[in-house]
Amino acid sequence: MRICWRTFPNLSCCNAGLPSRHSLFSFCGHPCYSSFTCPSACQGFRSVFRALLKTLLLPPALPFLTAAIALICWVRWPRFARLLLFASLATLWLLSLPVVGNNLLAWLERDYVPLTVVPLTGVPLTGVPLTEVSLTDAPLTGERVVSLAGQRVQSAQAIVVLGGGRKTGAQEYGGDTVNDRTLARLRYGARLHRQTQLPVLVTGGRVFETERQAEADLMAGVLREEFGVPVEWLETRSRTTAENARFSAELLQREGIASVLLVTHAWHMPRAQWVFEAAGLKVVPAPMGFTAALDDPQSSVASGPDFLSWLPSARALQSSHWALHEWLGGWVYRWTESQ
Numbered sequence: 001m002r003i004c005w006r007t008f009p010n011l012s013c014c015n016a017g018l019p020s021r022h023s024l025f026s027f028c029g030h031p032c033y034s035s036f037t038c039p040s041a042c043q044g045f046r047s048v049f050r051a052l053l054k055t056l057l058l059p060p061a062l063p064f065l066t067a068a069i070a071l072i073c074w075v076r077w078p079r080f081a082r083l084l085l086f087a088s089l090a091t092l093w094l095l096s097l098p099v100v101g102n103n104l105l106a107w108l109e110r111d112y113v114p115l116t117v118v119p120l121t122g123v124p125l126t127g128v129p130l131t132e133v134s135l136t137d138a139p140l141t142g143e144r145v146v147s148l149a150g151q152r153v154q155s156a157q158a159i160v161v162l163g164g165g166r167k168t169g170a171q172e173y174g175g176d177t178v179n180d181r182t183l184a185r186l187r188y189g190a191r192l193h194r195q196t197q198l199p200v201l202v203t204g205g206r207v208f209e210t211e212r213q214a215e216a217d218l219m220a221g222v223l224r225e226e227f228g229v230p231v232e233w234l235e236t237r238s239r240t241t242a243e244n245a246r247f248s249a250e251l252l253q254r255e256g257i258a259s260v261l262l263v264t265h266a267w268h269m270p271r272a273q274w275v276f277e278a279a280g281l282k283v284v285p286a287p288m289g290f291t292a293a294l295d296d297p298q299s300s301v302a303s304g305p306d307f308l309s310w311l312p313s314a315r316a317l318q319s320s321h322w323a324l325h326e327w328l329g330g331w332v333y334r335w336t337e338s339q
Contacts, residue, residue: 044209047239051207057328059321063092096312101319105291108326109266112287115192156198156284157257158232161189162244162264162272163204163215176211178218181265181289186219188288189263190227198261199232201252203244206236241268242275242333249279258282265289267322271330278337291319 055061070085094100164181178186182204193200200223204215214236223229233251238244252260259282264272266287276283 047207047209050240054325054328058324059095060092060317063088063095092317093312095320095324096314096317097310098313098316098319099309101316101323102291102309104323105267105319108268108270108323109287109290109292112266112269112285112290114288114290115261115284115286156196156259156261158252159189159192159196159198159200159261159263159286160248160252160276161185161200161202161219162241162262162268163202163219164265164268166211166215166218168211176213176218178215178222182215182219183222184289185263185265186222186227188286190223190229192261192263192286193229196261200229201233201235201248201260202231203235203238203248205238205243207239241272241329245272245275245279245281249276249281253280259284261286263288267291267326271326271333274330275333 056065067085067088070081070088073084074081162185163178164185165179166176166182167179168176170177186202189200189202192198202216202219202223204219206212206214214234216234216236220231220234223231233255235244235248235251237247252258258280260276262269262272262276262283263286266289269285269287273283273285
């Protein structure tokens with residue numbers, strides 16, 4: 001067993017990210033080995049540390065943390081404390097507005113459009129409005145995909161559905177099951193499978209040691225039992241999007257597969273596409289869960305009276321949380337790769 005101890009003598013680290021000189025989310029910048037060389041206790045600590053760090057750096061925890069710091073500093077530095085407290089509350093209020101949360105997600109989605117699947121000899125897309133190109137539930141004779149932007153891409157050989165989390169201890173299901181985000185991705189992946197007849201890979205492991213089943217096992221169960229879709233491969237080792245990409249690429253490349261339809265939320269697609277391409281796969285984005293409504297693709301504001309977009313809501317705060325999470329994750333991935 002070879003483990004890198006250079007930066008933190010009391011912690012082991014390993015290459016848990018992309019196959020490159022530097023690992024992603026490792027504790028040092030030195031070349032390390034596969035995550036299987038890292039003791040399970042270290043893996044568990046890293047997962048907890050990563051989750052804690054993300055929680056503290058993202059809303060709503062970060063505004064509350066800075067507000068607490070302001071109260072601590074109130075007696076000694078009252079002017080600074082008042083300014084910090086105001087900034088904390090103002091930031092929390094702004095991030096809770098639907099007009100802010102929705103537009104933050106829409107910014108991440110700006111380079112993507114819904115995917116349609118047509119034969120190469122099918123409907124020509126040149127000059128055809130987006131709304132005139134529809135999806136068909138009939139299997140295709142060819143395995144070609146064409147984006148709504150009208151650009152032909154290389155043949156996809158498989159569908160990869162990314163896990164988005166689990167619901168722990170669901171009483172109605174007798175245990176863990178997929179959460180709403182993962183279920184939406186599985187539904188769209190099942191739709192694409194029926195349209196293309198491409199084999200399906202689901203990816204997701206156990207983020208914490210207390211989890212009994214890998215997320216991919218839960219996903220495969222839902223696809224098979226509830227959607228009637230066969231699952232060809234299960235990738236059960238990953239804990240992050242970077243590991244989703246790395247381990248899925250290793251599995252698929254052994255099968256001679258180099259190009260995939262990648263299914264995830266549109267706001268998650270920029271980071272997901274980047275790591276999968278860096279892992280050596282050709283990616284055809286298959287985004288879903290767009291923020292903008294179909295009847296108004298230019299609008300990122302949810303339907304309803306306009307004034308509601310300026311009233312704080314928990315859902316808008318969650319949207320802001322996911323948008324900032326993606327920006328933070330993308331920045332960390334690129335920064336660690338550049339070192």
